Amino acid sequence: MENLRIPGPTPCPHEVLQAMTKQMINHRGAEFSAMLNGVTADLKTLFQTKNDLLCLTGSGTGGMEAAIVNMLSPGDKVLSVSCGVFGDRFADIARTFGADVTSLKFEQGKDCDPDAVKKALQKDAGIKAVLLTHNETSTGVTNNLAALAKVVKEADKLLIVDAISSMGSIDCQVDKWNLDVAISGSQKGWMAPPGLTMISVSETAWKAHTASKMPKFYWDFSRAKKYLEKGQTPWTPAITVVYAMNVSLKMMLKEGMQNIFARHAKLGDMTRKGVKAMGLKLVVADEKYASNTVTAVWPPANVNPDNLRKTMRDKYEVVLTGGQGTLEGKIFRFGHLGMCDEAAIKDALDALRKSLPEHGYSPK
Amino acid sequence: MENLRIPGPTPCPHEVLQAMTKQMINHRGAEFSAMLNGVTADLKTLFQTKNDLLCLTGSGTGGMEAAIVNMLSPGDKVLSVSCGVFGDRFADIARTFGADVTSLKFEQGKDCDPDAVKKALQKDAGIKAVLLTHNETSTGVTNNLAALAKVVKEADKLLIVDAISSMGSIDCQVDKWNLDVAISGSQKGWMAPPGLTMISVSETAWKAHTASKMPKFYWDFSRAKKYLEKGQTPWTPAITVVYAMNVSLKMMLKEGMQNIFARHAKLGDMTRKGVKAMGLKLVVADEKYASNTVTAVWPPANVNPDNLRKTMRDKYEVVLTGGQGTLEGKIFRFGHLGMCDEAAIKDALDALRKSLPEHGYSPK
Numbered sequence: 233m234e235n236l237r238i239p240g241p242t243p244c245p246h247e248v249l250q251a252m253t254k255q256m257i258n259h260r261g262a263e264f265s266a267m268l269n270g271v272t273a274d275l276k277t278l279f280q281t282k283n284d285l286l287c288l289t290g291s292g293t294g295g296m297e298a299a300i301v302n303m304l305s306p307g308d309k310v311l312s313v314s315c316g317v318f319g320d321r322f323a324d325i326a327r328t329f330g331a332d333v334t335s336l337k338f339e340q341g342k343d344c345d346p347d348a349v350k351k352a353l354q355k356d357a358g359i360k361a362v363l364l365t366h367n368e369t370s371t372g373v374t375n376n377l378a379a380l381a382k383v384v385k386e387a388d389k390l391l392i393v394d395a396i397s398s399m400g401s402i403d404c405q406v407d408k409w410n411l412d413v414a415i416s417g418s419q420k421g422w423m424a425p426p427g428l429t430m431i432s433v434s435e436t437a438w439k440a441h442t443a444s445k446m447p448k449f450y451w452d453f454s455r456a457k458k459y460l461e462k463g464q465t466p467w468t469p470a471i472t473v474v475y476a477m478n479v480s481l482k483m484m485l486k487e488g489m490q491n492i493f494a495r496h497a498k499l500g501d502m503t504r505k506g507v508k509a510m511g512l513k514l515v516v517a518d519e520k521y522a523s524n525t526v527t528a529v530w531p532p533a534n535v536n537p538d539n540l541r542k543t544m545r546d547k548y549e550v551v552l553t554g555g556q557g558t559l560e561g562k563i564f565r566f567g568h569l570g571m572c573d574e575a576a577i578k579d580a581l582d583a584l585r586k587s588l589p590e591h592g593y594s595p596k
Numbered sequence: 597m598e599n600l601r602i603p604g605p606t607p608c609p610h611e612v613l614q615a616m617t618k619q620m621i622n623h624r625g626a627e628f629s630a631m632l633n634g635v636t637a638d639l640k641t642l643f644q645t646k647n648d649l650l651c652l653t654g655s656g657t658g659g660m661e662a663a664i665v666n667m668l669s670p671g672d673k674v675l676s677v678s679c680g681v682f683g684d685r686f687a688d689i690a691r692t693f694g695a696d697v698t699s700l701k702f703e704q705g706k707d708c709d710p711d712a713v714k715k716a717l718q719k720d721a722g723i724k725a726v727l728l729t730h731n732e733t734s735t736g737v738t739n740n741l742a743a744l745a746k747v748v749k750e751a752d753k754l755l756i757v758d759a760i761s762s763m764g765s766i767d768c769q770v771d772k773w774n775l776d777v778a779i780s781g782s783q784k785g786w787m788a789p790p791g792l793t794m795i796s797v798s799e800t801a802w803k804a805h806t807a808s809k810m811p812k813f814y815w816d817f818s819r820a821k822k823y824l825e826k827g828q829t830p831w832t833p834a835i836t837v838v839y840a841m842n843v844s845l846k847m848m849l850k851e852g853m854q855n856i857f858a859r860h861a862k863l864g865d866m867t868r869k870g871v872k873a874m875g876l877k878l879v880v881a882d883e884k885y886a887s888n889t890v891t892a893v894w895p896p897a898n899v900n901p902d903n904l905r906k907t908m909r910d911k912y913e914v915v916l917t918g919g920q921g922t923l924e925g926k927i928f929r930f931g932h933l934g935m936c937d938e939a940a941i942k943d944a945l946d947a948l949r950k951s952l953p954e955h956g957y958s959p960k
Contacts, residue, residue, distance in 0.1 A: 243619055249617040255607055257915075260917065261915065289655050290658065291833070292831070293831040297813050325814075419620070449688065450655070468657075470837070472836055551622050
């Protein structure tokens with residue numbers, strides 16, 4: 233069977249796949265309500281929050297759009313802090329809906345520097361909200377969100393965090409770090425298929441929502457909250473993904489949050505050591521900020537990473553993914569989040585080691 | 597097993613449920629591309645169109661929002677033609693995003709009258725687009741879309757159609773009737789779970805899209821089209837729902853479009869005759885416009901429809917749904933679309949007949 237090692241969609245456990253063979257039920261009935269309430273409660277535990285948590289039907293990018301249109305008004309000054317494609321996307325969405333965005337960008341492979349954020353906030357007192365990426369999937373960088381959040385909250389700004397590829401896999405403490413809005417997606421560390429985006433909303437965020445004037449209907453947090461109070465969603469939800477998460481979240485709670493974080497740390501470390509042992513370089517500039525859910529790698533000189541991936545897939549059934557944006561055709565990326573163990577990483581590294589010589593490079 | 601007789605989500609065939617146990621695959625790989633291209637081609641056949649067809653991850657309401665923000669600019673004059681909750685919702689979305697909406701509303705149970713639409717269009721030459729509902733799920737009315745579309749296109753207006761609960765079940769000829777945008781949802785007649793909205797886009801619609809200034813990112817048709825050209829979606833799609841439709845669409849094509857329409861006509865007729873035989877009244881005013889996917893019924897005087905449904909569910913495992921909007925607590929509704937046969941309708945009618953006496957009414 234294929235070893236799917238991309239940063240989402242991630243493989244689902246057998247029990248989760250089987251859960252989706254359950255027949256459709258009434259999404260306005262008692263059985264679904266109990267399920268949605270259970271999933272919401274489990275998600276709150278794993279988001280480490282007492283804030284409201286909303287499940288909306290859509291991709292992670294839909295969750296990012298939802299956060300923007302529910303928090304901001306056209307003309308609002310927003311600081312976008314970005315170190316890659318997903319940080320840039322967040323800024324693009326805000327601009328599309330009329331926010332006045334100041335971009336603070338960090339070089340490829342670098343993390344977002346809290347001091348630079350502090351300075352940017354001091355420079356313009358009019359900034360209302362800050363957009364941050366916890367784990368930048370395009371470069372394999374995990375920002376020091378605790379430190380970044382501290383700077384943002386000391387300046388008393390609204391803090392909106394893309395935690396799509398970190399939450400549930402890498403420690404992300406919504407309440408302790410005062411994240412006003414934190415977004416994730418079902419196909420990342422949650423061991424479920426794509427189709428749901430999960431978003432926590434703090435009291436401060438609700439206040440911002442009330443004042444927000446960007447147009448919203450499908451993504452409207454108020455509607456979602458009102459329906460959640462009766463165990464429903466305003467619009468027909470992706471029921472099978474709720475079935476899946478109803479099982480996968482229990483598996484996660486059984487493994488234990490700290491154990492999950494430790495497992496991801498171990499798998500990230502194993503991946504990085506493995507590629508470095510072959511003489512390859514990581515995209516992340518300082519390993520202190522290396523992501524435990526995704527590793528981005530520079531191929532050897534003169535090796536086309538997309539051709540290399542093709543060999544790995546065709547010959548060894550290991551599926552990696554390529555670069556995005558300016559890194560398209562230049563790097564390759566390993567996903568090691570959700571259902572992943574040492575055997576899967578070993579298998580993927582073996583495939584890489586065996587494939588490299590076919591592209592003219594002998595690993596160390 | 598429960599007889600789920602609501603107008604979506606509808607029961608899925610065994611083969612479709614089993615299809616979702618397939619492991620996740622790379623949504624940017626060849627296997628998924630082939631699947632998405634196949635699903636898109638089959639949907640075009642069943643939409644009876646050569647127009648572009650886009651699959652977006654979201655509920656049907658998301659598809660309605662997508663249609664609005666891709667076709668219109670703030671301030672655009674729009675005629676909303678509504679005979680129920682879903683027609684009103686379409687107008688609400690357009691207003692939310694800044695359209696200048698004129699509402700042409702028809703009474704509960706009535707269909708939308710083409711002559712009235714013609715007059716409304718003559719009254720204001722500035723109207724740019726018309727919003728229509730093919731099948732009004734809240735009252736069980738199927739509008740004469742061919743006649744309505746003719747009036748709209750003779751006036752040379754952009755025609756945006758909510759065909760969520762009709763397409764694939766009731767004849768809806770996108771190309772022949774010149775529907776510029778037609779929207780459906782995977783959980784309706786398509787025998788698949790909720791999570792995808794499918795939208796056809798005509799050449800005229802693409803021109804309107806180019807001129808449209810409402811803010812769009814997640815729902816942006818241009819991005820969806822650009823990615824579809826390589827067999828992908830811009831954002832991670834609801835993969836399992838694509839797996840499901842990849843099977844259910846083949847089943848639909850095997851049954852044959854005309855046979856599907858005939859089956860729905862027969863089941864609609866059977867449902868209506870059944871409830872009338874018990875002395876109950878339909879919500880639809882003129883049976884000529886009765887829907888073949890959903891039947892809305894007035895309960896006998898002094899019978900609470902929600903309590904009646906509870907008896908049907910608890911005692912006979914038949915699940916109907918209630919009224920929406922001003923009809924909440926006043927009517928009940930049968931869904932008979934997608935995977936449905938005469939035995940399922942007979943079972944539901946039997947349950948109704950047996951439940952009515954417990955609520956003080958003896959069926960004729």
